[in-house]
Amino acid sequence: MTDQTAPPGLGAESLTTADGRPLKAALHRAQARAKRRAFLLVLPLLAFVLLTFVIPIGIMLFRSLNNPDFVSYSDIDSGTEIPVMQNVQAWFAANPQGTEPDEAAYAALAADLVHLKEIKAQGSVGTRINYVLPGSRSLFTSSARDAAKLAPPYKEAVLALDEKWADPAVWQAMRSSAGTITGDFYILAADFERDDSGAIVRTAEKERIYLYLFWRTFFLSGLITLICLVLAFPIAHLLATLPLSKSNLLMILVLLPFWTSLLVRTTSWIVLLQQQGVVNDALVALGLIGTDGRLTMINNQTGTIVAMTHVLLPFMILPLYSVMRTIKPSYVRAARSLGATSWTAFRRVYLPQTLPGMGAGVLLVFILAVGYYITPALVGGADGQLISNMIAFHMSKANWSLAAAIATMLLFSVLILYWLYDRLIGIDNLKLG
Amino acid sequence: MSQAKAGGNAAFVEFSHVQKSYDGVSLVVKDLNLSIGKGEFLTMLGPSGSGKTTCLMMLAGFETATHGEIRLGGREINNIPPHKRGIGMVFQNYALFPHMTVGENLSFPLEVRGMDKAERETKVKRALDMVQMGNFINRRPAQLSGGQQQRIALARALVFDPELVLMDEPLGALDKQLREHMQFEIKGLHDRLGITVVYVTHDQGEALTMSDRVAVFNDGVIQQLDSPDELYERPKNSFVAQFIGENNKLPGTVEELDGHKCLVRLANGELIDATPVNVREKGQQTLVSIRPERVEFKPEMMPKGAHTIRAEVKDVIYMGDILRARLKVAGSDNFVMKMRNTISQTKLAPGETISIGWHPQDARALDPV
Ligand SMILES: Nc1ncnc2c1ncn2[C@@H]1O[C@H](COP(=O)(O)OP(=O)(O)OP(=O)(O)O)[C@@H](O)[C@H]1O
Ligand SMILES: [Mg+2]
Numbered sequence: 001m002t003d004q005t006a007p008p009g010l011g012a013e014s015l016t017t018a019d020g021r022p023l024k025a026a027l028h029r030a031q032a033r034a035k036r037r038a039f040l041l042v043l044p045l046l047a048f049v050l051l052t053f054v055i056p057i058g059i060m061l062f063r064s065l066n067n068p069d070f071v072s073y074s075d076i077d078s079g080t081e082i083p084v085m086q087n088v089q090a091w092f093a094a095n096p097q098g099t100e101p102d103e104a105a106y107a108a109l110a111a112d113l114v115h116l117k118e119i120k121a122q123g124s125v126g127t128r129i130n131y132v133l134p135g136s137r138s139l140f141t142s143s144a145r146d147a148a149k150l151a152p153p154y155k156e157a158v159l160a161l162d163e164k165w166a167d168p169a170v171w172q173a174m175r176s177s178a179g180t181i182t183g184d185f186y187i188l189a190a191d192f193e194r195d196d197s198g199a200i201v202r203t204a205e206k207e208r209i210y211l212y213l214f215w216r217t218f219f220l221s222g223l224i225t226l227i228c229l230v231l232a233f234p235i236a237h238l239l240a241t242l243p244l245s246k247s248n249l250l251m252i253l254v255l256l257p258f259w260t261s262l263l264v265r266t267t268s269w270i271v272l273l274q275q276q277g278v279v280n281d282a283l284v285a286l287g288l289i290g291t292d293g294r295l296t297m298i299n300n301q302t303g304t305i306v307a308m309t310h311v312l313l314p315f316m317i318l319p320l321y322s323v324m325r326t327i328k329p330s331y332v333r334a335a336r337s338l339g340a341t342s343w344t345a346f347r348r349v350y351l352p353q354t355l356p357g358m359g360a361g362v363l364l365v366f367i368l369a370v371g372y373y374i375t376p377a378l379v380g381g382a383d384g385q386l387i388s389n390m391i392a393f394h395m396s397k398a399n400w401s402l403a404a405a406i407a408t409m410l411l412f413s414v415l416i417l418y419w420l421y422d423r424l425i426g427i428d429n430l431k432l433g
Numbered sequence: 434m435s436q437a438k439a440g441g442n443a444a445f446v447e448f449s450h451v452q453k454s455y456d457g458v459s460l461v462v463k464d465l466n467l468s469i470g471k472g473e474f475l476t477m478l479g480p481s482g483s484g485k486t487t488c489l490m491m492l493a494g495f496e497t498a499t500h501g502e503i504r505l506g507g508r509e510i511n512n513i514p515p516h517k518r519g520i521g522m523v524f525q526n527y528a529l530f531p532h533m534t535v536g537e538n539l540s541f542p543l544e545v546r547g548m549d550k551a552e553r554e555t556k557v558k559r560a561l562d563m564v565q566m567g568n569f570i571n572r573r574p575a576q577l578s579g580g581q582q583q584r585i586a587l588a589r590a591l592v593f594d595p596e597l598v599l600m601d602e603p604l605g606a607l608d609k610q611l612r613e614h615m616q617f618e619i620k621g622l623h624d625r626l627g628i629t630v631v632y633v634t635h636d637q638g639e640a641l642t643m644s645d646r647v648a649v650f651n652d653g654v655i656q657q658l659d660s661p662d663e664l665y666e667r668p669k670n671s672f673v674a675q676f677i678g679e680n681n682k683l684p685g686t687v688e689e690l691d692g693h694k695c696l697v698r699l700a701n702g703e704l705i706d707a708t709p710v711n712v713r714e715k716g717q718q719t720l721v722s723i724r725p726e727r728v729e730f731k732p733e734m735m736p737k738g739a740h741t742i743r744a745e746v747k748d749v750i751y752m753g754d755i756l757r758a759r760l761k762v763a764g765s766d767n768f769v770m771k772m773r774n775t776i777s778q779t780k781l782a783p784g785e786t787i788s789i790g791w792h793p794q795d796a797r798a799l800d801p802v
Binding site for chain 2: 338
């Protein structure tokens with residue numbers, strides 16, 4: 001409606017302050033101080049995030065691709081890196097993939113085994129090969145023990161020590177471990193392995209675990225997220241509509257789990273759900289089930305679902321509540337006065353306005369659930385374990401590279417989901433508070 | 434209280450003996466009796482917390498009456514849910530659905546009535562044209578100015594052709610100029626469509642300019658229900674006199690009382706003329722109320738035999754069309770007199786002493802406060 005134009009001679013470019021400096025420069029100067037101060041204020045947080053988040057994730061990514069255990073041995077006593085298996089590596093470099101190991105190869109192996117024995121690195125190297133070819137660790141430790149006695153011809157001598165050295169799989173495993181940078185751990189984490197010729201093939205059917213665990217993790221997380229949403233919606237609605245005095249009390253009940261240790265909460269579910277637990281006792285007492293028909297609700301998937309839903313529920317309630325609180329009752333009233341039944345008013349007017357809260361809650365709960373570790377470990381039994389439990393398992397076995405590879409895959413699948421979410425719903429529609 | 438005479442028409446909306454309590458301890462609406470004729474523009478006017486919104490919500494069906502009956506078109510509607518009442522409503526903050534476009538907002542009431550698409554589109558277009566917002570059909574409410582949102586809210590309340598439209602302070606969030614413009618438009622729509630409007634406001638100017646009748650609320654009770662001119666010129670009690678327009682109050686005791694006239698003695702002993710409104714007997718305490726524009730200080734303008742009292746000019750404020758003099762009368766110095774700003778108008782100077790008086794019917798002896 002207004003068609004005012006800038007006064008003549010005052011184009012945006014030529015604006016200057018009273019003392020003739022360009023307006024933009026003056027503004028920039030005036031703001032620079034404030035910006036510097038703001039930056040100094042966030043500096044500690046920046047350093048903290050860098051130190052505790054960015055760097056560890058970087059290290060994890062690096063770890064998943066890097067494992068030098070077959071190339072060098074870090075001697076704890078002297079604190080130095082000692083190169084190992086150099087003769088075998090030289091032979092690998094000289095002979096292409098698929099070459100049958102000849103006398104030279106066995107001679108190199110014998111020399112390396114002697115060296116391993118000297119610096120006591122046979123365990124470390126064996127473990128590295130063991131990751132790719134289970135059962136190989138003992139091959140290294142036992143052969144290294146007697147390596148000093150080896151004499152030419154080396155091929156017979158080594159094979160006399162242990163038949164397994166003739167296995168092409170062993171040589172293939174050593175060849176693929178010969179670099180510091182390797183994708184082997186991703187191959188393993190995706191249920192693949194290298195065959196004798198070095199080609200990547202699927203693992204035997206009954207040894208495939210990771211992909212299934214990934215699938216189960218995402219399925220259970222999705223299910224838990226859905227249950228949380230269904231349970232949280234009415235509670236959040238109640239919180240948002242009750243008078244303040246009552247909603248405060250309810251809010252305390254919602255937040256109560258946050259003030260109790262995760263361990264206590266999880267173990268109390270054991271008390272409730274175990275075979276001789278409160279729930280089963282009550283069902284038996286009510287005559288709903290017989291004494292011999294007690295339900296198994298803990299140490300299986302049910303346990304994981306129940307306990308994780310409980311733990312994660314507040315993360316769904318809070319964003320939903322904060323969004324619902326801002327939806328004025330006059331919207332639903334307006335819909336009603338316009339002729340909508342209460343169901344239509346809810347569906348067409350109220351529900352769409354809670355979407356940002358639902359989006360935030362769903363994303364939050366799902367991402368937390370995908371990485372959950374302690375609850376499934378405590379109440380999940382065998383079939384309630386998630387992928388994080390597998391990560392923890394490999395970490396406990398000091399197989400850092402495989403743990404890091406699985407963790408990295410988890411991270412990227414979550415990032416992909418996040419990206420999908422952004423494409424479908426839009427991250428700007430998210431409202432956490 | 435004056436019983437409503439519904440402008441000759443049969444009552445379209447009727448409250449009878451309606452009471453409302455939210456907490457079971459106090460009554461927010463106390464014995465409300467009100468009948469509104471078809472096609473009438475009735476305004477509920479009153480200070481904050483006087484129960485206006487509550488009455489409107491009971492009519493719309495969002496609050497239930499604690500006691501009494503509400504009838505619409507002769508039918509009792511106490512137990513009819515809001516969506517079956519067919520009443521259009523404009524909310525104070527518009528309540529336009531933020532996730533729908535203007536067009537979707539308007540077609541919502543038509544959709545829930547099961548109207549087919551072609552008919553919906555014509556109706557939406559007609560309603561938008563009615564408020565001159567035809568070009569905004571694809572905008573979201575957040576992309577509209579306050580006044581534009583107001584128009585859309587109005588169009589949405591009218592699009593399904595309700596016979597009764599309720600408006601709760603619909604112009605409360607607009608600036609003065611836009612407000613006046615919208616008052617004019619709402620009034621125009623009312624006249625053109627022949628709908629019945631119940632309008633809530635606490636702006637008395639708005640109430641006076643728009644309404645056929647105004648119900649002045651205070652403390653859950655209708656203090657007076659009358660046409661705007663009656664309300665302004667003949668307030669029935671002190672509350673109404675003070676709430677509507679500017680007013681001078683002179684407390685005193687009734688000295689003489691005969692039918693249509695009385696004499697009131699002020700605290701400093703001076704006598705003034707007044708019309709008895711709700712004083713019954715001699716010796717009673719009263720509050721005489723006089724509009725500032727009805728106060729005269731030139732003897733020739735006063736009727737013969739009228740009593741005059743002395744007044745000292747404290748200051749005169751120049752307000753353009755009028756001059757506003759603040760006088761000290763009977764010991765209190767906030768007595769106001771308004772004079773037309775004409776060429777021949779006498780210029781009063783501060784400190785000057787004058788005699789003031791009025792027509793007895795302009796001074797109304799009301800209940801003391
Ligand atoms: N939902 C409610 N619960 C309890 N008391 C209420 C409720 N709504 C209104 N009241 C009380 O009822 C009285 C009348 O409120 P109402 O909203 O009808 O006033 P109003 O005349 O519309 O005022 P305003 O001009 O400020 O909108 C007030 O004292 C208010 O505190
Ligand atoms: Mg109100």
